[in-house]
Amino acid sequence: MWRATQNWLLRNRPFLVYVPALIVSAGWALTRGGVLSSRLVLFACAGLALWTLMEWGLHRAMHVETGIGLIDRIQDTAHLRHHREPDDLEHSVIRLSASIPLATLILLMLRAVLGDWLGSLAMLWGVLAGYLLYEFVHLSAHGPSRVPGLNFLRAYHLRHHFGQKDRCFGVTSPLWDWAFGTSPRARCAVDK
Numbered sequence: 001m002w003r004a005t006q007n008w009l010l011r012n013r014p015f016l017v018y019v020p021a022l023i024v025s026a027g028w029a030l031t032r033g034g035v036l037s038s039r040l041v042l043f044a045c046a047g048l049a050l051w052t053l054m055e056w057g058l059h060r061a062m063h064v065e066t067g068i069g070l071i072d073r074i075q076d077t078a079h080l081r082h083h084r085e086p087d088d089l090e091h092s093v094i095r096l097s098a099s100i101p102l103a104t105l106i107l108l109m110l111r112a113v114l115g116d117w118l119g120s121l122a123m124l125w126g127v128l129a130g131y132l133l134y135e136f137v138h139l140s141a142h143g144p145s146r147v148p149g150l151n152f153l154r155a156y157h158l159r160h161h162f163g164q165k166d167r168c169f170g171v172t173s174p175l176w177d178w179a180f181g182t183s184p185r186a187r188c189a190v191d192k
């Protein structure tokens with residue numbers, strides 16, 4: 001019983017942390033600005049688009065072979081272990097010890113570029129919403145039961161795991177694979 005609860009908490013930790021964080025920060029923005037303006041909605045959409053690129057870029061970076069011990073270890077802990085143990089859903093979600101500092105860094109960088117906290121926060125909402133969508137799609141791709149509407153993305157991601165690990169880095173969308181030439185080859189069974 002405790003083991004099952006622990007596994008559920010591990011699998012769902014991004015949702016347990018970031019969904020309340022999104023609600024609280026949106027509430028804070030409402031009290032500050034009165035209404036969620038179209039400008040904030042636009043920033044949030046831009047953040048969502050930014051996430052799709054980040055998703056591709058971060059995943060691609062996990063597969064770059066540098067031969068540097070420290071980077072190899074980071075890649076292994078953060079992602080390559082998941083390739084060896086794709087059914088270990090508890091360890092397939094990104095650790096909070098990585099995602100929280102990364103989210104903080106993104107917020108600070110957005111603030112430096114955009115020049116205001118509210119717009120930066122709205123863009124971070126979009127990034128985090130995209131990230132949660134990623135975790136959901138990824139868990140669904142490896143989970144025992146199929147989620148309606150996600151068959152294409154499930155098959156797309158499993159191609160990355162089984163035969164084409166140098167392709168299909170997008171998880172919630174194949175967009176950047178098309179843009180950067182890492183779309184899957186037609187056949188995958190022969191690829192290693």
Ligand SMILES: [Zn+2]
Pocket residue numbers: 059062063079083160
């Ligand atoms: Zn991978």
Ligand SMILES: [Zn+2]
Pocket residue numbers: 082086138142157161
């Ligand atoms: Zn996976």
